[in-house]
Amino acid sequence: MNVRVFYHxxxxxxxxxxxxxxxxxxxxxxxxxxxxxxxxVHRAGALFDEKDFSGDENAIVDFKxxxxxxxxxxxxxHLSAFLSPExxxxxxAAQNNPQSRLxxxxxxxxxxxxxxxxxxxxxxxxxxxxxxxxxxxxADIVEGALSSRPESAVEMAEPAMKLTMVIESAQDSTFVPxxxxxxxxxxxxxxxxxxxxxxxxxxxxxxxxxxxxxxRERSSCEQGTIYFDIMDHPLEGYxxxxxxxxxxxxxxxxGLSRSSFRTKIAVGSNPWTTTKPEQMLNxxxxxxxxxxxxxxRVGAISFPREKDDxxxxxxAEIVAELxxxxxxxxxxxxMKVGS
Ligand SMILES: [Mn+2]
Numbered sequence: 638m639n640v641r642v643f644y645h646x647x648x649x650x651x652x653x654x655x656x657x658x659x660x661x662x663x664x665x666x667x668x669x670x671x672x673x674x675x676x677x678v679h680r681a682g683a684l685f686d687e688k689d690f691s692g693d694e695n696a697i698v699d700f701k702x703x704x705x706x707x708x709x710x711x712x713x714x715h716l717s718a719f720l721s722p723e724x725x726x727x728x729x730a731a732q733n734n735p736q737s738r739l740x741x742x743x744x745x746x747x748x749x750x751x752x753x754x755x756x757x758x759x760x761x762x763x764x765x766x767x768x769x770x771x772x773x774x775x776a777d778i779v780e781g782a783l784s785s786r787p788e789s790a791v792e793m794a795e796p797a798m799k800l801t802m803v804i805e806s807a808q809d810s811t812f813v814p815x816x817x818x819x820x821x822x823x824x825x826x827x828x829x830x831x832x833x834x835x836x837x838x839x840x841x842x843x844x845x846x847x848x849x850x851x852x853r854e855r856s857s858c859e860q861g862t863i864y865f866d867i868m869d870h871p872l873e874g875y876x877x878x879x880x881x882x883x884x885x886x887x888x889x890x891x892g893l894s895r896s897s898f899r900t901k902i903a904v905g906s907n908p909w910t911t912t913k914p915e916q917m918l919n920x921x922x923x924x925x926x927x928x929x930x931x932x933x934r935v936g937a938i939s940f941p942r943e944k945d946d947x948x949x950x951x952x953a954e955i956v957a958e959l960x961x962x963x964x965x966x967x968x969x970x971x972m973k974v975g976s
Contacts, residue, residue, distance in 0.1 A: 638667050638669060638670040638671070638693045638694065639670070639671050639673070639692045639693050639694075640659070640662060640667075640670045640671065640672050640673075640692050640693065640694045640695075640696065641672075641673050641675060641689070641690065641691065641692030641694075641695045641696070642655045642658055642659055642672055642673070642674050642675065642696045642698065642817075643675045643676075643677050643689075643695070643696065643697045643698070643700060644674060644675070644676060644677065644697075644698045644699055644700065644817075645676075645677060645678075645698070645699040645700045645750075646676025646677055646678050646813060647676065647678070647804060647805050647806075647807060647813070647874060648699065648804065648805070649776065649779045649780070649797075649800065649801040649804050649805070650699055650749045650750050650751050650776050650779065650780045651676075651698065651699040651700065651750070652804050652813055652816065652817050652820060653749075653751040653772055653773075653775075653776045653820055654698035654699040654712065654749075654750040654751050654754050654776075655674050655698055655699075655817045656772075656817045656818065656819075656820035656821045657751060657754050657755060657758070657769065657772070657773075657821060658696055658698050658710070658712070658754060659672040659674075659817070659818065659821075660769075660821045661754075661758045661762065661764050662696075664764060665758075665762045665763075665764055670694075672818075673692070673814070674813070674814035674817045675689065675814070676810065676813055676814070677697070677700045678898070679929075679930075679937065679939055680898060680899050680939050681899060681928070681939045681940055681941045681944075682941075684700075684701060684703075684720070685703050685705065687705055687707070690703075690705055690707035690708060691707075694709045694710065695707050695708050695709055695710070696708070696709060696710035696711070696712075697710070697711045697712075697713070698710075698711075698712045698713070698750060698754065699712070699713060699714070699715075699750035699751075700713060700715075701713070701715070701717075701718055701719070701720055701724075702718050702719050702720070702724050702725075702727075702728055702743075703724075704723070704724050704727040704728075709740055710740045710741070711728075711740070711741040711742065711743075712741075712742050712743075712750055712753060712754045712757070713742075713743055713750060714743070714744055714745055714746075714747040714748075714749065714750045714753050715745065715921075715930065715931065715932060716745045716919075716921040716930070716931065716932050716933060717921050717924070717925060717929075717930025717931055717932075717936070718743060718745070728741060728743065739761065742754075742757050745932075748777045748780055748781035749773075749776040749777045749779075749780035749781065750776075750780075751772065751773055751776035751777070751780075752773050752774075752776060752777050755769065755773045769821060771824065771825065772820060772821065775797040775825070778797070779797060779798075779801050781908070786909065787878050787881045787882040787885060787908075787909060788882065790876065790878035790882070791849065791876055791878050791879055791882040793842065793845065796825035796826050796828075796829050797825055799829055799838065799842075800825055800828060800829065800834070801876075802841055802842075802845060802876065803816075803834055803837055803838065803841055804816065805874045805876070806841055806844065806845075806874050812833070812837075815833060816828070816833065816834070819831065819833075845875075845876060848872055848875040848876070848879065849876075849879055849882075849883075851867055851870055851872075852865055852867065852875065852879050852880060852883065852892075853883055855867055856880055856883060856884065856890075856892075858884035858886065858887045859960060860959075860960035860961075860963050860964050861886075861887060861888040861889060861912070861959070861960065861963035861964075862887065862888065862889040862890065862891065862956055862959040862960045862963060863880045863881075863883075863884050863887045863889070863890035863891065863892075864890075864891050864892075864952070864956045865880070865890075865891075865892050865893070866892075866893040866949070866952075867892070867893065867894050867895075868893050868894060868895045868900065868945060868948075871895060871896065871897070872894055872895075872896070874896070875894070877903065877905060877935070878908070880892065880905070880907075881907040881908070881909060885907070885909065887907050887910070888906060888907055888910045888912045888917070888959075888963060889904070889905065889906050889907070889918075889920075889959045889963075890903070890904075890905045890906070890907070891903070891904055891905075891952055891955055891956050891959070892905075893948060893949065893952050895942065895945075898942070899939045899940065899941065899942060900939070900940040900941070900942055900944065900945055900948045901937055901938070901939055901940070901948075902924075902927075902929070902937065902938040902940075902948055902951060902952045902955070903935075903937050904920045904923060904924055904929075904931070904935070904936045904937060904938070904955060905920070905934070905935045905936075906920060906934045906935060908934070916966050917933075917934075918958075918959065918962055919933045920932070920933060920934060920935060920936040921933055921936045923936065923955060923958070924936035924937060924938050927951045927955075938951065
C-alpha cells in the first residue's frame with residue numbers, strides 16, 4: 638500500500654505531524670505500507686492539485702481541508718482551516734459518517750498539530766506516545782512559543798531551534814521529505830549529527846545572522862507594532878521570532894518579504910508580550926479580509942509576486958489598524974525591568 642502524506646511545508650509542526658502520522662499509521666493501520674511525503678504551501682490561487690492525491694490512501698496534516706473524495710485522513714488546528722463555507726459543511730457532514738469521523742480531525746484550540754495528532758492517536762487508536770514526548774513537547778514550544786524566550790529562539794543554541802531553522806529555510810524540495818522519517822526515529826541531537834542536516838547547518842547559521850542584521854536595519858516599532866519591508870532582499874524565510882528579539886516591547890509585527898513563488902505579509906504577535914489576551918486583535922480575522930488566514934495570534938497573506946504594490950498597500954492598512962487599536966486601548970509597554 639502506498640500512502641501519500643501531505644503536510645505544511647517549511648514548518649516544524651508540519652514536518653513533525655507528518656512523521657507522527659506515518660509512524661502511527663504503520664504501527665496501527667497497515668504494517669506493510671510505504672509512505673511518501675509532499676509539502677504544501679499557502680499561495681495565491683489553488684492550494685491542491687487533485688491529481689496529486691494518487692496514493693492508495695492520502696492524508697493531509699497541519700494544512701487546510703480538502704473536500705476531495707481521495708483524501709482519507711485529515712488533522713488540522715488552524716483557525717482558518719476551511720477555504721470556504723462549503724468545505725466546512727463537507728467536514729461537518731463527514732463527522733456523521735462513521736468511517737470518516739474516525740479519520741478527519743480538527744481542533745483549533747490545540748497549540749500544535751503534532752500534539753493534537755498524538756492526543757487523538759493515544760485516545761482513539763491506543764498508540765503508545767510516551768517515547769515521542771520530546772517531539773510532541775517541542776512542537777508545542779516552537780508552534781506556541783511556550784515557556785521559551787526570544788533569546789533562545791533567535792540565538793539558536795537549542796537543537797530544536799536549529800532543526801526549526803533547517804526545516805523553515807530548506808531550499809531543496811527533497812530535504813524535508815527525507816528528514817521527516819528521522820523525526821520519530823532519532824533524538825534531535827542525533828538528527829543534527831546526521832550528514833543530511835549537519836552539512837547544511839554552517840551556511841544556514843550564516844544566513845540566519847544576515848537576516849537578523851537585515852531586519853535589525855529595516856524594522857521599527859511604533860505604537861506597539863513592528864513594521865519592516867525586506868521585499869528587495871530575496872529570502873526563503875527567516876526566523877519569525879527575530880522581530881520580537883529586536884523589539885521586545887512590541888505587541889504585533891508586520892513583515893513584507895518575497896520568496897521565489899510569492900510575496901508575503903507576515904502578521905504576527907509577540908509570544909512574550911505582556912499585553913492582555915482580551916486586548917489583542919484576532920489576526921486570522923484580519924488576514925482573512927485580505928484573502929489570507931492563520932491563527933488568532935499569527936497569520937499571513939500571500940500575493941502573486943507581480944502584486945507587490947497591493948501587498949504594500951494592504952500591509953500599510955494593517956499596520957495602521959494595529960497601531961490605532963493599540964493606542965485606543967491605552968496599552969503601554971509593560972516590560973519587566975531588567976528583562
Ligand atoms: Mn501547525
